[in-house]
Amino acid sequence: MRRLAHFLILMVGLPLVAGFNIPSLPLPTPPLPSQAQKAAEVVTKTGTKAVQAARPLSEAEEYYLGRAVAARLLARYPLYRNPEATLYVNQVGLAVARKSSRPNPFRGYHFAVLDTLEPNAFACPGGLILVTRGLIRMCGSEDELAAVLAHEVAHVAHKDGLNSISQARWSEVLTTAGTEAARQYGGGVAGAVLNLFKGAVEDVFRTLVVTGYSRQAEEAADREAVSMLSRTGYQPGALAAVLGKMSGGGGGIFRTHPPTGERLARVRALTRESPPGPKEKVRTERFQRVKF
Numbered sequence: 001m002r003r004l005a006h007f008l009i010l011m012v013g014l015p016l017v018a019g020f021n022i023p024s025l026p027l028p029t030p031p032l033p034s035q036a037q038k039a040a041e042v043v044t045k046t047g048t049k050a051v052q053a054a055r056p057l058s059e060a061e062e063y064y065l066g067r068a069v070a071a072r073l074l075a076r077y078p079l080y081r082n083p084e085a086t087l088y089v090n091q092v093g094l095a096v097a098r099k100s101s102r103p104n105p106f107r108g109y110h111f112a113v114l115d116t117l118e119p120n121a122f123a124c125p126g127g128l129i130l131v132t133r134g135l136i137r138m139c140g141s142e143d144e145l146a147a148v149l150a151h152e153v154a155h156v157a158h159k160d161g162l163n164s165i166s167q168a169r170w171s172e173v174l175t176t177a178g179t180e181a182a183r184q185y186g187g188g189v190a191g192a193v194l195n196l197f198k199g200a201v202e203d204v205f206r207t208l209v210v211t212g213y214s215r216q217a218e219e220a221a222d223r224e225a226v227s228m229l230s231r232t233g234y235q236p237g238a239l240a241a242v243l244g245k246m247s248g249g250g251g252g253i254f255r256t257h258p259p260t261g262e263r264l265a266r267v268r269a270l271t272r273e274s275p276p277g278p279k280e281k282v283r284t285e286r287f288q289r290v291k292f
């Protein structure tokens with residue numbers, strides 16, 4: 001709750017509180033949707049606070065939003081409490097994440113396993129990645145697990161979760177936070193911004209669980225995942241291998257990351273199939289020793 005309070009303070013553009021002194025990072029941020037841009041122009045005239053509220057989310061705010069999304073997912077799927085499995089997934093995930101286009105998000109990447117046999121994976125904004133036992137079981141090797149995790153890291157790197165916050169919501173944030181209108185809501189500025197925060201969490205949650213990302217976002221995540229795999233020393237063909245296993249259809253990840261024939265062909269075209277080498281055998285044995 002204290003963290004949420006920090007988020008709200010940042011959202012309305014008040015000075016940073018003690019112990020939360022994060023320098024603004026020079027990372028590129030996605031452009032605002034045009035509707036939000038117009039709203040930003042309107043609120044610019046109302047004062048400094050509004051201007052600050054109109055800027056894109058900072059890395060710290062993205063992190064706290066991602067934590068709230070992860071909390072919603074954990075209310076739905078329990079955590080798989082197996083320290084050996086959790087450590088292993090973090091080692092594999094961090095190895096590929098280091099080779100991503102965004103290797104150092106605020107507070108870094110963290111990976112956790114969900115205790116369900118439904119195959120699924122979720123990339124929460126800021127770098128919390130949740131993957132189910134069902135999906136890990138579908139992978140036959142460490143290289144395929146690395147492929148799944150690399151794809152999810154790419155969604156975080158590209159801020160695809162944040163981009164799913166609706167345009168209407170952005171406009172609302174921009175026109176409400178920091179203006180006199182906010183004080184007329186029941187809870188004052190904090191109450192209004194709290195509702196907008198809940199709405200943003202809901203938008204991201206729905207994208208992760210129900211609707212999925214755009215086809216373009218999936219293509220970009222596949223492309224970067226293949227590059228991450230080869231730069232880490234994993235078999236780049238592992239992504240096509242795991243997508244091939246998902247082609248049966250069904251719920252969970254089949255719905256949110258549809259492995260269509262067209263997509264599979266595109267990923268196959270990025271990589272060449274090669275027979276497993278001795279290092280890959282060692283990794284696969286290591287993978288098989290962990291109980292998922």
Ligand SMILES: [Zn+2]
Pocket residue numbers: 151155213218221257
């Ligand atoms: Zn995806």
